[in-house]
Amino acid sequence: MSALPNEASGTCRTLIIRNLVKEYRAGQPVLRDISLTIDEPGTVAIIGPSGTGKSTLIRCINRLVDPTSGSIMLDGVDLAKLEGDALRQARRRLGMVFQEYNLVERLTVIENVLCGRLGYVPVWRSWTRRFPEADIARAFALLESVGLGDFATRRADQLSGGQRQRVGIARAVMQEPDLVLADEPTSSLDPKTSVEIMELLAEVGRDRGIPVLVNIHNVALAKRYARRIIGMSKGLIVYDGPPAGLQDSHLADIYGGEGWME
Numbered sequence: 001m002s003a004l005p006n007e008a009s010g011t012c013r014t015l016i017i018r019n020l021v022k023e024y025r026a027g028q029p030v031l032r033d034i035s036l037t038i039d040e041p042g043t044v045a046i047i048g049p050s051g052t053g054k055s056t057l058i059r060c061i062n063r064l065v066d067p068t069s070g071s072i073m074l075d076g077v078d079l080a081k082l083e084g085d086a087l088r089q090a091r092r093r094l095g096m097v098f099q100e101y102n103l104v105e106r107l108t109v110i111e112n113v114l115c116g117r118l119g120y121v122p123v124w125r126s127w128t129r130r131f132p133e134a135d136i137a138r139a140f141a142l143l144e145s146v147g148l149g150d151f152a153t154r155r156a157d158q159l160s161g162g163q164r165q166r167v168g169i170a171r172a173v174m175q176e177p178d179l180v181l182a183d184e185p186t187s188s189l190d191p192k193t194s195v196e197i198m199e200l201l202a203e204v205g206r207d208r209g210i211p212v213l214v215n216i217h218n219v220a221l222a223k224r225y226a227r228r229i230i231g232m233s234k235g236l237i238v239y240d241g242p243p244a245g246l247q248d249s250h251l252a253d254i255y256g257g258e259g260w261m262e
C-alpha cells in the first residue's frame with residue numbers, strides 16, 4: 001500500500017466530550033455519562049458488548065444521533081449544539097466509515113470517492129457531479145493509495161466487501177477530515193481483510209496526523225492497532241488506557257463474567 005497522498009493537517013484537533021447522555025426513550029439512557037478527551041493522532045478503539053452504546057457514541061459525535069445532554073467540543077465548537085449550515089460545515093471535517101460501507105451502489109468507484117467533496121463544492125456542481133480538476137486528481141491518487149487504482153470506473157456494486165470498505169475510507173479521507181469515525185468497519189469482513197482495513201485506518205491516522213476513533217468487536221484487533229482502548233459497559237466508560245494495560249479483569253468488567261475468555 002503506498003503512502004496516502006495527503007498533507008497532514010498540522011496540529012491535531014482536540015475532541016472533548018463532557019457528561020454526554022443519550023436517551024432514545026425518556027428515562028432510559030443508552031449513554032449514561034460519557035466524558036473523554038482525544039487530543040493525539042492515531043487509532044482509538046471503542047470496545048464493549050452489543051447494545052452498550054458504542055455506535056450511539058460515534059453517531060452522537062457526527063450528529064447522526066442527537067445527544068440528550070452534554071457537550072462534544074471539537075476545537076472549541078460544541079457539535080452537540082450545531083444546527084443547519086454550521087452543522088453541515090462541521091460535519092465535513094468528520095470522516096465517517098460505516099460497517100455497511102454506505103456507498104452509492106450505482107455510481108462508479110471514483111464518483112463515490114468524490115462524494116467526500118460534496119460538502120465543499122457549490123450545490124450546482126454536486127447536482128451535476130462536476131468537481132474541480134484538483135479534486136478529481138486527488139481522488140484518483142487516493143484510490144491508487146488504497147490499492148484500487150484499476151477500479152476507478154467500476155460500479156461500486158461490483159466490488160467485494162473489503163474493496164468497498166477501501167472506497168469508504170478513501171471517501172472519508174477525501175473530506176480532509178480532522179477526525180475519522182469508523183463504526184464497526186470490519187464487522188462484515190473476513191479476518192484477513194479486517195486486518196488490512198485496520199492497517200489502512202491506522203495509516204490514515206498516522207499520515208494525516210489525526211485521531212481515528214474505531215468502534216470494534218474484535219478485541220485482538222483493537223489491541224493490535226489502537227494506541228488507546230476505551231472499554232464501555234452499559235453506557236459508561238469502564239476502561240480508558242493503553243492496550244498493554246487491558247487485563248482480563250478489565251475485560252470481565254467490560255463484557256461481564258469470565259467463562260467466555262477461556
Ligand SMILES: Nc1ncnc2c1ncn2[C@@H]1O[C@H](COP(=O)(O)OP(=O)(O)OP(=O)(O)O)[C@@H](O)[C@H]1O
Nearest residue numbers: 024025030048049050051052053054055056057184
Ligand atoms: N435509533 C434508535 N432508537 C431506539 N433505540 C436505539 C436506536 N439506536 C440504538 N438503540 C438502542 O440503544 C442501545 C445501544 O445501541 P448501540 O447500537 O449504540 O450499541 P452498540 O454498543 O453499538 O451495539 P452493537 O455492538 O451490537 O452494534 C441498544 O439497546 C439499541 O437497541
